[in-house]
Amino acid sequence: MIDRHPCFNREAHGRFGRIHLPVAARCNIACGFCDRRYACVNESRPGVTAGLLSPEEACELALRAAARLSGLSVAGIAGPGDPLANPAETFETLRLIRKVLPHLLLCLSSNGLALPEAAKEIADLGVGHMTVTVNAVNPAIGARIYRRVQGPDGPLSGEEGASLLLERQEVGIRRLKALGLTIKVNTVIVPEINEFHVAAIAERVADWGASLMNCIPLIPVPGTPLGVYPEPGHERMTRVRAQAEAFLPQMRHCARCRADALGLLGESGVIGDMRMPSEGRGTEKAEVSESLSA
Numbered sequence: 099m100i101d102r103h104p105c106f107n108r109e110a111h112g113r114f115g116r117i118h119l120p121v122a123a124r125c126n127i128a129c130g131f132c133d134r135r136y137a138c139v140n141e142s143r144p145g146v147t148a149g150l151l152s153p154e155e156a157c158e159l160a161l162r163a164a165a166r167l168s169g170l171s172v173a174g175i176a177g178p179g180d181p182l183a184n185p186a187e188t189f190e191t192l193r194l195i196r197k198v199l200p201h202l203l204l205c206l207s208s209n210g211l212a213l214p215e216a217a218k219e220i221a222d223l224g225v226g227h228m229t230v231t232v233n234a235v236n237p238a239i240g241a242r243i244y245r246r247v248q249g250p251d252g253p254l255s256g257e258e259g260a261s262l263l264l265e266r267q268e269v270g271i272r273r274l275k276a277l278g279l280t281i282k283v284n285t286v287i288v289p290e291i292n293e294f295h296v297a298a299i300a301e302r303v304a305d306w307g308a309s310l311m312n313c314i315p316l317i318p319v320p321g322t323p324l325g326v327y328p329e330p331g332h333e334r335m336t337r338v339r340a341q342a343e344a345f346l347p348q349m350r351h352c353a354r355c356r357a358d359a360l361g362l363l364g365e366s367g368v369i370g371d372m373r374m375p376s377e378g379r380g381t382e383k384a385e386v387s388e389s390l391s392a
Contacts, residue, residue: 210271
């Protein structure tokens with residue numbers, strides 16, 4: 099299956115494409131670099147989508163994309179929030195895709211907070227690839243990255259929130275590994291905060307069961323707490339990846355895709371190009387922004 103997944107296999111990214119289905123609006127943590135309130139067709143970064151889809155709309159668009167794009171091999175859910183903070187929408191979409199497009203690989207991306215409870219259902223639905231974003235394995239560093247983490251009794255912040263997230267990421271990744279999934283870990287590199295911590299992250303998540311790591315340079319978003327930090331340049335990223343590679347193979351062809359990306363990695367296609375249905379939850383910026391505020 100790795101042979102057909104363009105994110106997990108560099109050799110596949112020029113031949114096989116993916117579709118990201120934006121059915122997951124809500125998120126259960128707040129990262130200091132993230133602002134999901136944008137619904138701009140010209141902004142290309144994770145967390146951005148031109149609209150939200152119901153599971154039925156997502157399935158319709160996946161069918162349309164598969165008919166038009168011969169190299170489509172993966173259907174994934176990567177936001178604009180966290181798929182596992184939207185379990186009903188996420189799992190129904192996966193069920194529908196598995197039924198009508200059984201040849202497509204299924205893929206999810208998550209921060210891992212809700213992963214322990216969801217791991218078995220993810221595996222039962224036939225998801226073969228999972229990406230978990232782990233930005234720190236030291237709660238003191240995590241506290242500088244995460245503004246809020248949803249705990250069982252309410253929001254947590256600081257080291258308490260970062261500790262809970264880290265604990266659940268470990269449990270979740272270990273469970274997925276035991277269930278036979280292939281796991282990639284994404285790490286957003288924030289200069290001066292976690293750039294010298296990445297080798298420690300790689301060593302830890304390799305022990306948990308991850309088989310690939312993707313170090314992603316920060317995209318500074320104005321108005322966010324971490325928007326004042328610069329985007330790490332090529333020299334910085336080369337050093338970080340070389341250090342992490344001592345423990346895990348590195349993905350170096352990431353396109354930092356939108357939540358509604360379509361086609362080959364590096365192309366600018368979005369599912370809006372497939373003429374999203376006019377019915378359903380709509381694509382107006384104000385409507386999408388309101389939905390993403392949760």
